[in-house]
Every structure is written in structure tokens, then in C-alpha cells.
Amino acid sequence: MENFEDIVKLVTGNLPREEKKKVIEEINAQKRDKEIFKKVKISWAFLSSTKKMNDYEIENAFLKIQNKITGKKRRLYPILNPVFKYAAIIVFLISLTTIYYTNKQQFNRTDNPKELLYTSFITENGQRSKVVLPDSSIVWLNSGTTLSYPSNFSEQNREVSLNGQAFFQVYHKENNPFSVQANDLIVKVLGTKFDVDAYPENDKIAVVLESGKVELAHENIESFSYTMQPGEKAMFNIADKALTLNFADPTIYSSWKDGKLIFRNESMKNVVEKLKRWYNVDIEVANEEVYGSIFSGTIQNESYEEIFRYIEIVCDVDCKLIHNYEEEAKPEIIISKK
Structure with a gap:
């Protein structure tokens, strides 16, 4: 034509x-x-x-x-x-199965050994879910995430542990703070909305505050303390215990809880890691030059095939899609520089 x-x-x-x-x-x-x-x-x-x-x-x-x-x-x-100018956006409602289980763990005390029950919520890769805690706080769990809390959650300080990424809408309770433990980083709040990204394979933990205030502390460093303001993004380096601060748009950063991934001039390395979990696929990067690409786009209800065809167009890379039809086998994408 x-x-x-x-x-x-x-x-x-x-x-x-x-x-x-x-x-x-x-x-x-x-x-x-x-x-x-x-x-x-x-x-x-x-x-x-x-x-x-x-x-x-x-x-x-x-x-x-x-x-x-x-x-x-x-x-x-x-x-x-x-x-x-803008195509109509169809709301993508994700119906997901959250794996729920109770894990018994023994805490030995010299005076009175006490057994605590731990409740855990798990989302596998390719899933997202919403959880209401006993205190009415709401937590959205991203793909590949585990959230746990003890049976005495409402009796004493409200404490949860996180592996993965979650967005918290914390119910305010005077004199009963809420805390999230991710690795050795502790996020303390009274009532607010914030996102914590703490996947175990990453060397950094990211906290983005949407509203209210949160205090960052460290389990083993008493002097470590910082109070965040809305719109701030804190990056905690696990290895050297360093904290880096900048500003971010919380609505973009936590868009995953609404069924969307929004990328703004993001490195291909970050894009690859997020897409692995989002679509539950295996991605192999054939050469390091691929990581030099920068990607922008909004993903809502597209298939992984559509996503990687688009990445091919805008990032000057080749994406080879291998469909594995065996049971429990993941699709594989091999990305190489053109």
C-alpha cells in the first residue's frame, strides 16, 4: 500500500x-x-x-x-x-484464587512456651489478589507474593511480614501501630496508604507512600530511622543498609493493584522482571545489549504475545515466543538485540 x-x-x-x-x-x-x-x-x-x-x-x-x-x-x-485520541479502556477484572493456609510455628520462651498460628496468603506468578486483615486493613498482593501474620495480630501490635510486593490501606487504630517487615526493613504506620516492593530475589526494597506518614526502621540498627512524606519513594539497599530517596507518582507505581502495569522510560531489566511475574512466563535475555533499551507503555488486558510484539517494535529487539503446551510448563520468550 x-x-x-x-x-x-x-x-x-x-x-x-x-x-x-x-x-x-x-x-x-x-x-x-x-x-x-x-x-x-x-x-x-x-x-x-x-x-x-x-x-x-x-x-x-x-x-x-x-x-x-x-x-x-x-x-x-x-x-x-x-x-x-484515546481508545476506550475496558476494565480488566481479575478473578484470582488466593492460596490460603495456616502454618504452626513454635516460639520457645523460658517461662512459658507458646505456640502461635500463622496465617499466610500466597499469590502465584500471574495472579493478583485482595486481602482484608482482621483489623479491617486492606492489602493488595502482586504476583509471586506471600503475606503472613500471627494469631495474636489484633491483640498486640499489628505486625505482618512480606515477601514480594503489596499495597496497604491501613485501618487507623490509636496506640496500636501497624508494621510491615520486609527482610530487615520495618515500615511502621498508624493509618495510611503505601506500596512495599520486597521480592526476595532483588537487592533493594522500595517503599512508595501515597498518603499519610510512615516511619522506616531497621531490625538490627537502632539509629536507622526516616519518616516519609506522601509522594516519596524510598529505596533501601539490603547489602549496605543505605537509603535513597526521590519522588514518584504513587498512582503509576501501584497501578498493578488495578490490573495495569504502567512503564515510564523504564529500563528493560526492570520490565523483564515485572513481565515474568505478571504473565508467569520464562524470559531469557540472549545478550546484554537488550538491557540498554528503555520502554514506555501501559499494559492492561493484552496477552503476553501482544506485549512482546509491541516491545519488538519500539525497542529494536527480537522476541522469540516458544509456546509450551505441556501441563505446568511455562511459555518461554527469548529476547535478543537486532
């Missing part, structure tokens, strides 16, 4: 009705046009759902994608009608 803009107009909903049939017939008649149409459709789906980008950023990103698809430098014509 000589007129590339017709494909763009068709995808963005700006092609007159009387011209649609002709353009669709031309696309179906040419294998190359079918491939271009598919790439443009995938790219526009991502960009149109990326609400945090302004119109200029969306059009500029779309122009870059056009250039990569066609191999030609072109100017983006004003064909994007504001009415169709």
Missing part, C-alpha cells in the same frame, strides 16, 4: 466509512500490508491507553513507531481526531 496514512487512519478511527472497505481489501491483498496493519494496531492500542502521556508525547511516540515500521522518515500529519 503506497499510502501508509490510510492504515493509520483506519486504526485510529479517522477513515471515512465509504473508504474502509477499499482499504481493508488492499490490506488483505498484500502480506506486507497485513503485517504493517498488525504492528500499527498493537502500537496504537498501547499509546491510546497511556493516559499519563500528553497529546504531543503520544503523537511523537507514534511517529517514531511509524518510522520504525516503514523504515522511512515521515512527518506526522494532523490526522488524529481528538475524539479518537
Whole structure:
């Protein structure tokens, strides 16, 4: 098809009705046009759902994608009608099974040995879930996460332990603080909303505060203390016990609890780790050059096949998809630099 803009107009909903049939017939008649149409459709789906980008950023990103698809430098014509600027977003409701179990653990005391029951909630990779604690606090668990609390949770200080990532909406109780232990880092709160990212395979723990106040402490370092303000992101290095602070958009950082992953100029290394858990797939990076790529996009209800085809387009990489149909076998994606 000589007129590339017709494909763009068709995808963005700006092609007159009387011209649609002709353009669709031309696309179906040419294998190359079918491939271009598919790439443009995938790219526009991502960009149109990326609400945090302004119109200029969306059009500029779309122009870059056009250039990569066609191999030609072109100017983006004003064909994007504001009415169709953003595609309608279908709310993706995730129905998940949370694995629940009770684990007995013995705590030996010299005066009176006491047995505590521990309640744990587990989400496997590819799952997310919502948990209501005995004190009415609400916790959203991301993929590959375990949350545990003791049977005396409501009787004494409200303490939970976390491996993975969770968003907390803590119920306020005067003189009864709530605390989250992740590795040796302790997050103490009275009532607030915050996200803790503490996957055991990572060398850092991230805490992002949406509202209220939280105090960061360390189990073994008495002098370690910092009180966070809303909008702050704290990165705790487990090895050297160092704390790094900056600002982040909490709504973007914790979007996973609403069934979305939002990436803004994020390194491919972080993207790969998040997608592994999100889709429960195995990802192999064939060469280190892949990690030099930067990715932006919003993932909501796309399949992993669609995601990696889009990554191919915008990041100049090849993604080889291997579908494993054996029971309990994960799909595998091999990413290499073009």
C-alpha cells in the first residue's frame, strides 16, 4: 500500500466509512500490508491507553513507531481526531484464587512456651489478589507474593511480614501501630496508604507512600530511622543498609493493584522482571545489549504475545515466543538485540 496514512487512519478511527472497505481489501491483498496493519494496531492500542502521556508525547511516540515500521522518515500529519485520541479502556477484572493456609510455628520462651498460628496468603506468578486483615486493613498482593501474620495480630501490635510486593490501606487504630517487615526493613504506620516492593530475589526494597506518614526502621540498627512524606519513594539497599530517596507518582507505581502495569522510560531489566511475574512466563535475555533499551507503555488486558510484539517494535529487539503446551510448563520468550 503506497499510502501508509490510510492504515493509520483506519486504526485510529479517522477513515471515512465509504473508504474502509477499499482499504481493508488492499490490506488483505498484500502480506506486507497485513503485517504493517498488525504492528500499527498493537502500537496504537498501547499509546491510546497511556493516559499519563500528553497529546504531543503520544503523537511523537507514534511517529517514531511509524518510522520504525516503514523504515522511512515521515512527518506526522494532523490526522488524529481528538475524539479518537484515546481508545476506550475496558476494565480488566481479575478473578484470582488466593492460596490460603495456616502454618504452626513454635516460639520457645523460658517461662512459658507458646505456640502461635500463622496465617499466610500466597499469590502465584500471574495472579493478583485482595486481602482484608482482621483489623479491617486492606492489602493488595502482586504476583509471586506471600503475606503472613500471627494469631495474636489484633491483640498486640499489628505486625505482618512480606515477601514480594503489596499495597496497604491501613485501618487507623490509636496506640496500636501497624508494621510491615520486609527482610530487615520495618515500615511502621498508624493509618495510611503505601506500596512495599520486597521480592526476595532483588537487592533493594522500595517503599512508595501515597498518603499519610510512615516511619522506616531497621531490625538490627537502632539509629536507622526516616519518616516519609506522601509522594516519596524510598529505596533501601539490603547489602549496605543505605537509603535513597526521590519522588514518584504513587498512582503509576501501584497501578498493578488495578490490573495495569504502567512503564515510564523504564529500563528493560526492570520490565523483564515485572513481565515474568505478571504473565508467569520464562524470559531469557540472549545478550546484554537488550538491557540498554528503555520502554514506555501501559499494559492492561493484552496477552503476553501482544506485549512482546509491541516491545519488538519500539525497542529494536527480537522476541522469540516458544509456546509450551505441556501441563505446568511455562511459555518461554527469548529476547535478543537486532
